[in-house]
Structure formats: C-alpha cells, structure tokens
Amino acid sequence: METTTLTFAQIQARTGVNHSTITLWKRNHGWTRPAFAARHSYDVPLWRAGPRQKTAALTGRLVAIAERMVRDLEEKPDTDIDKLMQAMEALKMARLEARTRNRHWPVIGPSRTGREVLNEQEAIRAALKEMRRGGVDIDCAPQEALDLVIDANMPVEKDHPALRERGARRRGRQAAATTAMPTELSEIKLRE
Secondary structure, eight states: OTTOOOOHHHHHHHHOOOHHHHHHHHHHTTOOOOTTSOOOGGGSOGGGOOHHHHHHHHHHHHHHHHHHHHHHHHHSSSOOHHHHHHHHHHHHHHHHHHHOOSOOOOOOOSTTOHHHHHHHHHHHHHHHHHHHHTTOOTTTSOHHHHHHHHHHTSOOOTTOGGGSOSOHHHHHHHHHHHHHSOOSHHHHHHHO
16 A cells, blocks of 8 residues: 555545544655655645645754753753843744644745835735734844745745746646637538
8 A cells, every 4th residue: 555646535434444643654654656656735835735734844943943942051060141031032923823723825926026025025014013912022033044034925926936827838838739629510511
C-alpha cells in the first residue's frame, strides 16, 4: 500500500483500516508515497497552503524565535532586560497570530502600480496596528519577528506559482479541437 497513489479514504475503503491510522503510519514510520500521489492538506508546501495553515506556520516560527531568545538569555549569567523584553514581545506576537484566524487577505493588484504600493503600505500598517492592539510593544519586539509578521500580511504577488493557470497547454489543445468541430446544425448538414 505504500507505493499506491490512492487517497487515504480509498485505502481505508479497501483495507478497512481507519484513515487516521494510515496518517499516523505515514507520519511516525516514515511511510513515503509517490510524488504524484494525493496529498493531505497539512502536507502541502506553504505557498499552496490555506490561511489557517499559513497562520500556524507563522505562529510556529514566532514561538521558535521567542524560545531561541529565552534560551540565549538562560545561557548568559547576567540578564539583559532589553533581550528579555524582546523575547516577551515575540511570545505576545505568536499568541496574537495564533488567535487571529479570520484574517482578511489583501487583494491582488497589477504589478507595481501605485495602488499596489499603497496596498503594501496599508498591509504593513494593518499588521502593526493589529500587533499594537494585541498588546505588543513594537519598539521592543525583535526585528526578525516583525519581518515575519509583515511578510505574512503582504499582498500576494501576481506572478506567484500558486496563482498561475493550471493546464494551459491542455487547454490550448482543447481549444484547437473545439474550433475544428462543427458548432451549428447547418455545418453538420453541409458536411454530410
């Protein structure tokens, strides 16, 4: 079953094993599937992920930054208050990102027009305003964590791979095939 391209639900129907058990086998025992097999939503690349998964990834990165900063503070014999404040602000940012699930993502605009620049600036202002509203002191927050939050709230690029049209070559062949086919009843009668 490891080399099959079936979905977990189809494997469940054939074997009688619950799909959550199959998921655990894949995750815990290193079960590798073919590259073209169906993927679960938690397993897709981040650029294809939905807003909830992106928020979870951002939260994980912010928590990692906060933990790294606390670990650095624990290793030093004297406590630096500024570093401690930065770690606390990073942890606040992580909590706030985990809490905000229904985020409004910016609209995609044409490449580098004035409107897009304004949208980017507005997205940065909105992200920072949301952080301040959540109790984060922007002046004490680490720059790395601020950059992550700002990047996560930036408008999506127009040429991003997730937004490209899929199957363009196939559509071209279909369009050529449909133009060669008769579309009206009179054309069919003329050919007979």
